[in-house]
Structures are given as C-alpha cells and as structure tokens.
Amino acid sequence: MYKAFYGLNDNPFSIAPNPHYMFLSDRHREALAHLTYGLGETGGFVLLTGEVGTGKTTVSRCLLQQIPDNTDTAFILNPSLTELELLATLCDELEIKYGDNPTLKQLTDLISMYLLTNHKNGRNTVLIIDEAQHLRSEVLEQLRLLTNLETNTKKLLQVILIGQPELQQLLKRQDLRQLAQRITARYHLLPLNKDEIGLYVLHRLQVAGRHEPLFTRKAITALHKHSGGIPRLTNLLCERALMAGYGQAKVPIDHKMVNQAAVEVLGDIDAPNDKRWPFIAATALVLAFGLSFYLFNRSAIDDKLNAHTELPANQSEPSINTPALAAIASAANQSITAQAPQIQTSTPVVNAQQQILRQAMAQSSSIDNAFAGLFGLWSKQPIIGLSACQAAQQQDLACYQQQGNWHSIMRLNYPAVVYLQDAQANVFYGVIVERQVEQILLQLGEQQFWVNKDWFDRHFSGTFEILWQPDSILPREIGVSSSLAQVQWLENSLAQVNKRRARLLTQFDSELEQQLMNFQRQHGLKPDGIAGNQTLVQLNLYLSQQGPRLSASLERS
Structure with missing residues (x-):
C-alpha cells in the first residue's frame, strides 16, 4: 500500500525469513561461518542458538543456498515429535519409502541403508531441525544413535540443531552428555547493537529499491531501544512506522513515529519511574x-529526673545530639x-573491604567471565558459541590446564584462571593478574583485589588454566629413537630452563635422560625419561617469549 509513496518495489520489513534480505552483521557472518564449518567437518552435530527473532531461521535458509550440490537435505520445522514420528518425518524429507505402521527398527534400517548408499555414491546427508529446544530427550538420543553410522573417516549423517537458549540448557543434562560431546561447532546469535540496527534498516530498504535513508538518527535510536536489537521486532516496528508515515504523508520517519509504533506493537510503554x-x-x-x-x-530522661531529682538552677537541660x-x-x-x-x-574500613570481597566471590561463579578477563590480558576476546579453548585456538593461542599449588603457578609466571572455593565449599573463579612477592592481584568479575599467599592457599582448589602462544609446532614425543635435531632441541631447552650451558650431543645419552626426569619430577609429571606431550608443553611454556607475565622482575620460583 505504501510502496509507491516511499519509492519501494517490495515490502522491506516482512517477518518472513527471506534469504534475499539477509543482513550479514558480524554476528550473522560468524553464525553462518560456524554452520558452514560444521558441515565441512567429518560429521556429528552443529548447534545454533539465539533469542526469539534474532535471525536463526534466516541464517539456516541462507546456509541451504550455499551447501554443495552433492548434499541431500532434510529440514524439520516442527520437532514436537516422538522417536517414531521423527524417523518417519526424516524418511519423508529424504523421500525414503516405507510401509504402513512401520516399527522403529524398520525406519532405522531404511535410513541406514539410505545413508550408506549416499556415501557410496559420494553424496552427503544433512538434517536441519529448527525450534530444536522442543525436542524430547529420548528423541535427541535417537538422533545420536543415527549418527553412530560412520566410516573410518566420517559420520554419514550431519545434524544441525537450531533453537532458543533453552536448547543449551537441555544439552547440559546428564543423560545427554554423549550427544553434547559430539557437537563439533556451536554459536549463540546475539541481538544487533545500535549501529547494526541502522545498517540493518538501510540494507533492507536498499534491497527493496530505496537507496536514500528513510529513518532519522533518533528514529534508529528509538528502534534499538524498543526492539532490544531483535531483527523481527525491528521489522514489526518499522512496518508500523512506515504505515504511520504514509498516513501522515510524512518523510522521513522520526522517533515520535517509532515511539507510537512501539506502543501499538508492544503495548503500553510505561514512563521511566523516578x-x-x-x-x-x-x-x-x-x-x-x-x-x-x-x-x-x-522523655525517659525527663521523667527520671523529675521523679528523683531537680536540676540545679545553673544547669541547662540535656542537649539534643545535634x-x-x-x-x-x-x-x-x-x-x-x-x-x-x-x-x-560507619563500619570499619577493613570490614567493608572484606564484605566487598565476599560479595565479589559470590558473584564470580561463571568460568566464562573469568576467561573473558584472561583473554583481555592477552588483548584477545572470547568468541560467542565457542568454549574458551576453542576460542583460544581460533586466535593462535593454546590452553593448558594443570593441577598444582601456589608455587606451580608462580613458577610458570603466566596469568591464570584459578578454581577457588569459599568457606562453604562453593566454587568460584578468578584470574591471577599480577604478582608482588607473596601477594597476587586477583580479578573477580570486574573487580581486582590484592590477596596474600595464605588467603590464596585457603581458597585454591588446586586447578588452574592458562593461555599461551606456542613458538613452534611441537613434536609428538622425543626419546632415544628420535632424530638428532629433536634430541639437541631437548638438550638446549632443558639447559635454558636450568640456566646452564647446553652440550653438543650425538645421541640421547643418560645425562639428558636424567635431566629430563628431574624436570618431570619438579613439575609433577611421570618421570619416565621420555619427553611426551605434557612434558613438551611444559617446556614450551617456559621457553615462550609471547604474552603477559605475572611478574617481569621476579624469577620463576
């Protein structure tokens, strides 16, 4: 109705998931890249989550346009199914014929035969399930069993689960832990920020044929405020605002029209309370x-004085405690x-500080927040949808988890996420940022506290994790049968750690073996005289010159 008035050739703010209008914000690009990466892997599950209206379905439709021609795709939009119904729906999507009243085994056999035939013919099979938060646990387990069909190099069925944040909680259930371990890529789609909302609106207008801005800056700010960055709500508000502008024959759309549209779409919006x-x-x-x-x-004092004594004439009445x-x-x-x-x-300063510390401890139960602080020390950022270690690998870093004590951490001299416990054995997480002799600067959430070694020893559970940047590709193992170059590298590394002059070797001799075993004992490793993965990582942690340190002046002790 209003298209000609605004110079549009299409409705730009339809809530239908049209890939033609796909706006690839940084978040949407990452989401699409994660799904594509998951499809390129050897199989298993890929997870995409996000709040209602953030664009998950649109991303999935865009993905369907990019999958290779040798891929057969099944798309299930209504997952509120039983195990039997899910398998029957999968057969329908893949055009697998089955008889009347099939059993669970018959459908499973038919799907297995189809997957094997596809693999033999060089074709892939992908199952995409939207609104996957409605899947029952037994249905998810049935899906996991379907992905058990595999060759030596890949699984024959790839499953993409798309759902609301509740899906993440569902997959944390103990009975679904096997499925959770098979998720090869995951991403959580967040709402758009204010700048992205402006670009989003402009993009959709341009796709619909209008290349001039139609919304004022204040209107964009109001759109972000009322929609919370949710694209679907933004579409509804824009649609209603365009209708209002058309009715008033007014261009451009200002913030007053958007505010009125918010009242009509979202209901009464209360004025902020004072x-x-x-x-x-x-x-x-x-x-x-x-x-x-x-x-x-x-009153009590006056009564008492009146009952027992009279004030002297020259004495004034008790004064008010002004x-x-x-x-x-x-x-x-x-x-x-x-x-x-x-x-x-007017509590003492010490008690106030202790109270602030206790509050910070109680609010530091998220290990993701702790890792965000650790990433910040490396001038990096966590990646939404990835674990801390996966995010580290994406940024050329490596994770290292170890059991130890104060001396283990100080010896490595890296900032570390530490697993802590309060007096009631409640777990909380912090980041050791800096060291000064027997004190450390501990970050809890957004706050930092200097605590001494005694406090740390009382609360440290023994587990810590660090990030580090490997200087080179590590060999898998160095032992007696390794090449001379690897043996000499091991000698040079141990010499550097022990601050001695390296020897020129012609073989893996007994002295090198003894030096290696001493190093392994010192770091709680099995003293077998073979430099395996844990030993090599520990050596490289010492030798790496990259990244922040707890202390620039103190030696590792």
Missing part, C-alpha cells in the same frame, strides 16, 4: 526513626544525590 523516590522515602523513614528515638529517650542527627541528615542527602542502593554506615 528512582529517587525509594531513597527519599527511606531517608524520611531514617530521619523519623532517629527523631522518635531521641524524643523517646528525652551532630548525630546532622550525620543522619547528611547521609540521607548523599543517598538522594547519588541514588545509592543503601545508606552508608
């Missing part, structure tokens, strides 16, 4: 209590001005 009123009320209550307390005590009331009033005024959540009390 957050000062709760604190004003609390302040008035404190003042009233203080005054009542004073008057009550004043400084105390002034302090209450001052604190109340500060609370109103700063809108602080609590009125300040």
